[in-house]
Amino acid sequence: MSKPVTGPFEKTPGWLDWYTGPSTPRFKLPTGAVDAHCHVFGPGGEYPYAPERKYTPCDASRAQLYALRDHLGFSRSVVVQATCHGADNRAMIDALLHSDGKARGVATIRRGVSDAALATMHAAGVRGVRFNFVRRLVDFTPKDELNEIAARIARLGWHVVIYFEAVDLPELRDFFTALPTTIVVDHMGRPDVSKPIDGPEFELFLRFMREHANVWCKVSCPERLSVSGPPALHGEQNAYRDVVPFARRIVETFPDRVLWGTDWPHPNLTGHMPDDGLLVDVIPHIAVTPDLQQKLLVDNPMRLYWPEEC
Numbered sequence: 001m002s003k004p005v006t007g008p009f010e011k012t013p014g015w016l017d018w019y020t021g022p023s024t025p026r027f028k029l030p031t032g033a034v035d036a037h038c039h040v041f042g043p044g045g046e047y048p049y050a051p052e053r054k055y056t057p058c059d060a061s062r063a064q065l066y067a068l069r070d071h072l073g074f075s076r077s078v079v080v081q082a083t084c085h086g087a088d089n090r091a092m093i094d095a096l097l098h099s100d101g102k103a104r105g106v107a108t109i110r111r112g113v114s115d116a117a118l119a120t121m122h123a124a125g126v127r128g129v130r131f132n133f134v135r136r137l138v139d140f141t142p143k144d145e146l147n148e149i150a151a152r153i154a155r156l157g158w159h160v161v162i163y164f165e166a167v168d169l170p171e172l173r174d175f176f177t178a179l180p181t182t183i184v185v186d187h188m189g190r191p192d193v194s195k196p197i198d199g200p201e202f203e204l205f206l207r208f209m210r211e212h213a214n215v216w217c218k219v220s221c222p223e224r225l226s227v228s229g230p231p232a233l234h235g236e237q238n239a240y241r242d243v244v245p246f247a248r249r250i251v252e253t254f255p256d257r258v259l260w261g262t263d264w265p266h267p268n269l270t271g272h273m274p275d276d277g278l279l280v281d282v283i284p285h286i287a288v289t290p291d292l293q294q295k296l297l298v299d300n301p302m303r304l305y306w307p308e309e310c
C-alpha cells in the first residue's frame with residue numbers, strides 16, 4: 001500500500017496515521033467476505049474536510065482502501081461517511097462509484113436534502129444513513145430532524161446506523177426503538193469492557209437487541225474499546241482479549257444480526273494504530289465456528305447491503 005499523505009489541511013495534533021504494510025492475516029476469510037465498516041478521508045485536496053469537523057485526519061483514499069481490501073482478502077466494502085466530512089458525501093460516493101459495484105455506502109444527510117439527491121445516492125449504492133450521538137465527534141442533530149430523515153429514507157428501503165456511548169443508551173433507547181427501519185449499532189454500542197460482562201450496562205444492550213428484532217450490531221473496533229490489550233501489533237495472535245468475550249457474546253446470541261468491519265483508517269485512535277492483518281486475526285476468537293464466520297462476514301452483510309444477490 002502507498003503511504004499516508006496529508007493534503008492542504010493540517011492534521012489534528014497527535015493524529016495517528018493508518019498502518020502501512022499490514023501483515024497477511026493468518027485467518028482466511030470466507031469467500032465473499034464484506035468489510036462492513038470502513039471510511040475514506042478526502043483526499044482533502046479533492047474533497048475538503050467539513051468546516052464543522054471535530055478532527056482533521058491524514059488522507060485515506062479510495063485506492064488505498066481498496067488496496068487494503070484486496071490485501072486482507074475481503075471481496076466488498078461498506079463505506080461509512082466519516083464525521084470529518086460532515087454531510088458532504090462526495091468522497092464516500094466517489095468511492096462507491098469506483099468500486100465496480102463492490103461497495104455500498106452509509107451517508108450523513110440533513111433535513112434539506114432533496115429527493116433527487118437521495119435518488120442519486122441510492123443509484124450510487126447508498127443504503128443507510130448514520131445518526132451520531134458521540135459528543136466528541138458531532139454537534140447533535142435535533143431528534144425531530146432525525147425522525148424526519150428516518151421517515152424519508154425508510155421509503156427507499158435504507159437503514160439507520162447509530163453511534164453512541166453505552167452510558168447514553170438508557171436515555172436514547174426510546175428514540176431508537178421508535179425508528180421505522182432496520183437499526184445497525186456501530187462498534188457494539190461502545191461497552192466499557194472493564195465492567196463485568198454480566199453487569200447491568202452490557203445486559204441493557206443485550207436486552208435492547210433481544211427485545212427489538214430490527215436491531216443489528218457491528219462487532220467491530222476492539223482496538224478502540226480495549227482497556228488492557230494487547231494490541232494487534234508485532235504478530236500478536238490474541239489481541240484485545242478483554243474485548244473478545246463481549247463481541248463473542250453478541251455473535252453467539254444474535255448470529256443473524258451481526259456485522260464486522262475494519263474501521264480503517266481508524267480515526268482518533270491515540271494509543272496505537274493496529275496492523276489490520278492482525279485485526280482480522282481477532283475474528284476467529286469472536287466467531288468461533290465456520291458457520292458463525294459465514295454469517296458474520298458474508299450472509300448478514302449481503303442480506304443488508306446486496307439483498308438483490310441473495
Ligand SMILES: O=C(O)c1cc(C(=O)O)oc(=O)c1
Pocket residue numbers: 081082083084137186224263267268
Ligand atoms: O470513535 C471514533 O472516533 C469514530 C469516528 C468516526 C467518524 O469520524 O466518522 O467513525 C467511527 O466509526 C469511529
